[in-house]
Amino acid sequence: MVGIFSDRNKPSIVPELPEVEVVCCGIRPFLENGIIRGAVIRTPRLRQPILPILPQTLAGRTVTEIRRRGKYLLLRCAAAGEREPGWLLIHLGMSGSLRWLPGRSATDSLPGRHDHVDLEFSSGVLRFADPRRFGVVAWHAGEDVDADPLLASLGIEPFADEFDGHWLHAAFATRQAAVKPVLMDAHTLVGVGNIYASESLFRAGISPLRPARNIAARRCDRLATSIRETLAEAIEAGGSSIRDYVHADGGAGCFQVNCFVYERAGQDCRICGHAIRQVRQAGRSTYYCPVCQR
DNA sequence: CGTTACCCCTGGAGGC
DNA sequence: TGCCTCCAGGGGTAAC
Numbered sequence: 590m591v592g593i594f595s596d597r598n599k600p601s602i603v604p605e606l607p608e609v610e611v612v613c614c615g616i617r618p619f620l621e622n623g624i625i626r627g628a629v630i631r632t633p634r635l636r637q638p639i640l641p642i643l644p645q646t647l648a649g650r651t652v653t654e655i656r657r658r659g660k661y662l663l664l665r666c667a668a669a670g671e672r673e674p675g676w677l678l679i680h681l682g683m684s685g686s687l688r689w690l691p692g693r694s695a696t697d698s699l700p701g702r703h704d705h706v707d708l709e710f711s712s713g714v715l716r717f718a719d720p721r722r723f724g725v726v727a728w729h730a731g732e733d734v735d736a737d738p739l740l741a742s743l744g745i746e747p748f749a750d751e752f753d754g755h756w757l758h759a760a761f762a763t764r765q766a767a768v769k770p771v772l773m774d775a776h777t778l779v780g781v782g783n784i785y786a787s788e789s790l791f792r793a794g795i796s797p798l799r800p801a802r803n804i805a806a807r808r809c810d811r812l813a814t815s816i817r818e819t820l821a822e823a824i825e826a827g828g829s830s831i832r833d834y835v836h837a838d839g840g841a842g843c844f845q846v847n848c849f850v851y852e853r854a855g856q857d858c859r860i861c862g863h864a865i866r867q868v869r870q871a872g873r874s875t876y877y878c879p880v881c882q883r
Numbered sequence: 884c885g886t887t888a889c890c891c892c893t894g895g896a897g898g899c
Numbered sequence: 900t901g902c903c904t905c906c907a908g909g910g911g912t913a914a915c
Contacts, residue, residue, distance in 0.1 A: 603908060636891070636910080660909075683908045684893080703893090721892045723909060766886060775910070783908065871887065873908070 604681040606660060606747065606780025607823035612687055613657045616715065619689045620652045623710040625666065632705035635722045636682065639706065646728055647677070647708070659743045659779030661725075662687075663734055676734040677708075682723030690714040744777040747816050752778075754810030761801035761809065768804060769797035770871040772816075781816060784851050785823070787876045789816045791849045796882045797875045798868070850876035 604612070628644040640646075649669035656663050662679040679687070690698050691713040698714070700707070706717040706726050717726060729737040745752050760778075764771045771777060772786045781789065790797050792815035795808060804812070849859055854867035858878040868875050 605909095680909080682892090682910090719892095720894070721908085723892065725910095764885080770886085773909090872889080874906090 603683045603782060603784065604660060604685060605782040605785055605823075606657075607785075607820050607827050609657055609660045609662060609681065609780075610824050611827035612681070613655060613662055616662075616687060616689060617655045619713060620655055620664065620710070620715065623652050623712065625650050625652065626709045626711060628709065629707040630705070631700060631707075632722070635705065635719060636680070636725045637727065639726050640728065643726075643728055646672075646675070650675075658735070658740055659746075659775060660782075661740060665734070673730060674732055676729040676737070678725065678727040678729060678734070678737065678739060679717065680725035680739075682719055682721060682725070684721040685717065685719035685724035688716045688718070690716055742776050743779050744775060745779070747778060747780055747820055752813065752817075754806060754813045757813050758804070758806045758809040761804055764801040766801060767798050767870055768795060768801040769875050770873070771801040773871075773873070778816075780820065783873050783875075784848070785816070785819050787851050788848060789819045791877060791882060792819060794882055796879075797870065797877050799883075850878060852876065 625647045628647045630639050630641070630643055633639050633641065647666060650666035651669075652664050653667045654663075654665035660680060662681075664677040664679070666675050666677055668674045679685075681687075692698070698716075700716070701718065703718045703720040704716055705719060705722075708715040708717075717724070725739070727737075727739060734740065745756065757778075761768070761771065764777075769786050769790060772781050772789070773783065787797065789812065793808065793812040795804060795812055850865050853865045853876060856865055857863070858865055858881060861878065861880045863878055863880040865876055866879055868877075
């Protein structure tokens with residue numbers, strides 16, 4: 590079995606952009622140009638209901654493209670018969686995972702309690718599991734998937750050419766809220782969740798409590814760089830863990846094994862030794878070093 | 884319009 | 900041991 594996340598446990602890290610990117614690359618070799626024979630929906634309601642029409646909608650289509658937008662995985666499903674092309678949208682929520690089960694039928698591997706969706710190909714089955722059911726599996730009819738209501742209002746990709754310190758500085762200009770919840774706002778910038786928001790701010794030396802509009806241009810440059818570096822390192826680490834997993838069949842490790850601040854409340858800052866603080870912002874835990882971050 | 888509280892859900896941890 | 904409570908969080912929505 591080839592797992593994207595270890596099959597017997599949930600990912601220890603909530604899927605953010607790096608995790609989704611790695612899953613995207615991980616499933617591409619198995620799915621690209623594959624023909625969907627059928628689909629099995631066991632849990633009709635995740636974050637939103639999966640339409641019961643989905644199996645019939647998908648059967649017979651060919652997966653021609655697999656890409657990521659924010660934390661959504663997008664599978665382009667070519668037209669079959671009279672029907673127009675469409676896209677399958679998958680969001681892993683905070684506990685979702687995808688596994689590739691080589692073999693001819695989903696019934697070859699009995700589904701567990703949290704295995705909600707199977708996509709059956711001639712060479713194997715793509716299985717979606719999500720214990721906490723914050724995930725999404727949805728269908729977008731037609732070619733223009735970026736116009737889908739789930740995607741239309743998403744913000745800029747952190748690896749887009751236009752994303753840099755200048756872009757951040759301009760986006761922050763109207764935001765008087767603390768920078769950390771602004772960073773996590775997917776309508777502004779996608780892919781940066783609770784873990785990488787705290788880590789990026791630490792690396793940039795910026796306090797998560799500082800109002801976004803009060804961050805000088807030079808520090809926005811540093812923040813944009815930190816965001817990209819943090820995400821890129823996690824993608825690289827994730828890619829490594831997937832390769833190890835495929836070869837060794839061990840558990841896929843967490844991508845951020847050496848967080849500077851996340852979940853390190855009370856522990857010594859790795860740079861200055863001061864105790865890491867934990868506070869609550871917009872209902873989420875924030876971790877930071879009061880000495881290194883200003 | 885910007886910002887925040889709340890809700891969805893389950894499993895794991897800690898208290899008693 | 901077992902039960903209860905709390906906590907984790909992406910993102911949509913309602914409320915302020």
